[in-house]
Amino acid sequence: MKKTTRRQGTKTAPKANAPVDTAENAHDDVTERIRITLATAIGEGALKPGVKILEDAIADHFGVSRTVVRGALGVLESDHLLERKKNRGTFVAEPGIEEAKALFEARRKLEHVILELVLGHATADQLDALEKLTDEEEHIHHHGDEKSKTVLSGKFHVVLAELGGNAVLTEVLSKIVARLSLVMSLYEEERKDDCGADHHRQIVGALKAKDLAKAQQLMDHHLADIEGRVRLTEGQGDRHTFLAVLENFS
Amino acid sequence: MKKTTRRQGTKTAPKANAPVDTAENAHDDVTERIRITLATAIGEGALKPGVKILEDAIADHFGVSRTVVRGALGVLESDHLLERKKNRGTFVAEPGIEEAKALFEARRKLEHVILELVLGHATADQLDALEKLTDEEEHIHHHGDEKSKTVLSGKFHVVLAELGGNAVLTEVLSKIVARLSLVMSLYEEERKDDCGADHHRQIVGALKAKDLAKAQQLMDHHLADIEGRVRLTEGQGDRHTFLAVLENFS
DNA sequence: ATGTAATTATTTTCATGAGAATATTCCTGC
DNA sequence: GCAGGAATATTCTCATGAAAATAATTACAT
Numbered sequence: 060m061k062k063t064t065r066r067q068g069t070k071t072a073p074k075a076n077a078p079v080d081t082a083e084n085a086h087d088d089v090t091e092r093i094r095i096t097l098a099t100a101i102g103e104g105a106l107k108p109g110v111k112i113l114e115d116a117i118a119d120h121f122g123v124s125r126t127v128v129r130g131a132l133g134v135l136e137s138d139h140l141l142e143r144k145k146n147r148g149t150f151v152a153e154p155g156i157e158e159a160k161a162l163f164e165a166r167r168k169l170e171h172v173i174l175e176l177v178l179g180h181a182t183a184d185q186l187d188a189l190e191k192l193t194d195e196e197e198h199i200h201h202h203g204d205e206k207s208k209t210v211l212s213g214k215f216h217v218v219l220a221e222l223g224g225n226a227v228l229t230e231v232l233s234k235i236v237a238r239l240s241l242v243m244s245l246y247e248e249e250r251k252d253d254c255g256a257d258h259h260r261q262i263v264g265a266l267k268a269k270d271l272a273k274a275q276q277l278m279d280h281h282l283a284d285i286e287g288r289v290r291l292t293e294g295q296g297d298r299h300t301f302l303a304v305l306e307n308f309s
Numbered sequence: 310m311k312k313t314t315r316r317q318g319t320k321t322a323p324k325a326n327a328p329v330d331t332a333e334n335a336h337d338d339v340t341e342r343i344r345i346t347l348a349t350a351i352g353e354g355a356l357k358p359g360v361k362i363l364e365d366a367i368a369d370h371f372g373v374s375r376t377v378v379r380g381a382l383g384v385l386e387s388d389h390l391l392e393r394k395k396n397r398g399t400f401v402a403e404p405g406i407e408e409a410k411a412l413f414e415a416r417r418k419l420e421h422v423i424l425e426l427v428l429g430h431a432t433a434d435q436l437d438a439l440e441k442l443t444d445e446e447e448h449i450h451h452h453g454d455e456k457s458k459t460v461l462s463g464k465f466h467v468v469l470a471e472l473g474g475n476a477v478l479t480e481v482l483s484k485i486v487a488r489l490s491l492v493m494s495l496y497e498e499e500r501k502d503d504c505g506a507d508h509h510r511q512i513v514g515a516l517k518a519k520d521l522a523k524a525q526q527l528m529d530h531h532l533a534d535i536e537g538r539v540r541l542t543e544g545q546g547d548r549h550t551f552l553a554v555l556e557n558f559s
Numbered sequence: 560a561t562g563t564a565a566t567t568a569t570t571t572t573c574a575t576g577a578g579a580a581t582a583t584t585c586c587t588g589c
Numbered sequence: 590g591c592a593g594g595a596a597t598a599t600t601c602t603c604a605t606g607a608a609a610a611t612a613a614t615t616a617c618a619t
Binding site (some may be wrong): 088090095126129133134136137138145157158159162164165169171172174176225226227231235 | 384478485
């Protein structure tokens with residue numbers, strides 16, 4: 060049956076029933092809210108690659124019609140976070156090996172550039188604030204909660220990018236980081252818990268010492284550590300694909 | 310009256326009237342075709358910043374309903390090529406001073422990175438092909454046609470990026486270049502015709518000589534030249550805004 | 560004639576229904 | 590019991606109509 064309370068036909072009810080939304084509604088643009096909701100859900104691994112996205116479900120969760128959901132899905136697709144197969148539906152994207160490599164490389168280069176910018180642009184106060192963020196990471200690291208960890212860890216890099224003072228590059232990096240969370244979700248094989256919080260702290264230290272080369276070196280090391288958790292063998296795609304799973308049991 | 314031949318209600322007519330499209334329809338996804346059409350139109354300056362986009366017009370030009378046009382406009386907006394003002398319509402974006410500066414900076418950094426990648430990735434053949442592109446530019450440069458010039462000039466940088474072998478960075482750069490064409494259209498004050506073709510050729514030369522530093526330096530010079538055509542005084546916004554024009558007459 | 564109010568016309572925005580394509584279930588025959 | 594296929598149910602896809610908002614035009618008054 061699936062009788063869901065879609066928004067009623069009475070157009071005179073402007074935004075009567077804002078259902079479960081919960082989160083901050085800085086933008087009252089529903090399309091944008093949906094986009095952000097899905098993007099962060101993907102970014103923090105709540106939505107795994109390959110999962111099917113039901114536009115109907117989203118539609119009545121947000122109390123709007125499929126049309127506006129569709130808008131959000133469209134831009135998410137253009138950001139490579141979703142894939143729409145014609146007449147089949149839309150799914151959380153499953154980046155391939157090539158794409159993963161390109162993303163890692165792009166991120167490495169970008170983080171380098173961003174450190175450069177931060178050094179020439181960020182104030183001491185801002186660096187202090189950034190350091191506080193690493194404190195928070197440290198704290199979370201000891202008090203479990205796997206999700207918060209990855210979220211915080213990603214946040215560091217975005218905040219760092221913001222300190223570079225270039226909104227364009229910040230946006231680019233955040234999108235790449237989001238896509239990389241899909242890559243990790245697909246290909247990560249060992250989640251070693253040495254946790255980047257320490258790396259982050261060291262990077263901030265180098266920045267405060269105005270030592271760009273050191274900061275870049277530390278960043279390289281940090282990123283290499285992340286990439287090291289992943290096996291991108293050209294052999295077969297991801298090990299989550301059904302056939303690959305079977306192979307492990309043969 | 311404006312009786313426009315929207316696609317008829319008969320769903321049985323699949324793509325009866327494909328009107329004037331002209332261009333290559335590699336993707337038969339109409340949404341994507343619309344997106345590309347508008348993006349290139351903006352990229353080559355045919356659509357100036359601030360121009361209003363009538364979705365109805367586009368809809369019946371492509372023989373589809375407003376819904377699919379709307380999808381294309383949505384992703385174009387998320388790419389910062391269009392702006393949608395609520396209930397007012399969608400317009401070609403008018404990047405502000407801050408955005409322009411960020412775009413220039415981002416491009417500078419990216420082109421550096423890309424040169425790095427090209428040097429480590431491109432084959433001699435590919436560099437030859439790139440050089441041929443500069444020949445073409447040279448030829449176009451002498452045989453007028455303002456539009457072809459700017460198109461070709463932008464193309465060089467995108468092709469160069471492709472030789473870097475990183476699809477992610479290529480996509481990022483193309484989007485930035487597209488946005489920069491809006492910036493130029495808004496703020497360019499002197500179109501000096503010394504033309505980048507020569508710069509481009511020099512860059513290819515440095516690349517063939519495997520001289521990264523030289524290539525980067527030449528690229529810097531080239532980009533500085535482009536940025537030099539623009540006046541980004543923090544004083545008042547763009548000189549096209551009505552109030553700014555008035556100020557020039559006070 | 561100019562400014563203001565009212566009416567009309569465009570245009571955006573969105574919900575919804577119908578059609579098409581795919582997935583699922585059920586049934587039948589071997 | 591199981592393969593194959595018909596019947597049913599989901600779900601996407603898109604055109605369209607209706608409501609809301611803005612723009613344009615006319616009418617009117619000072």
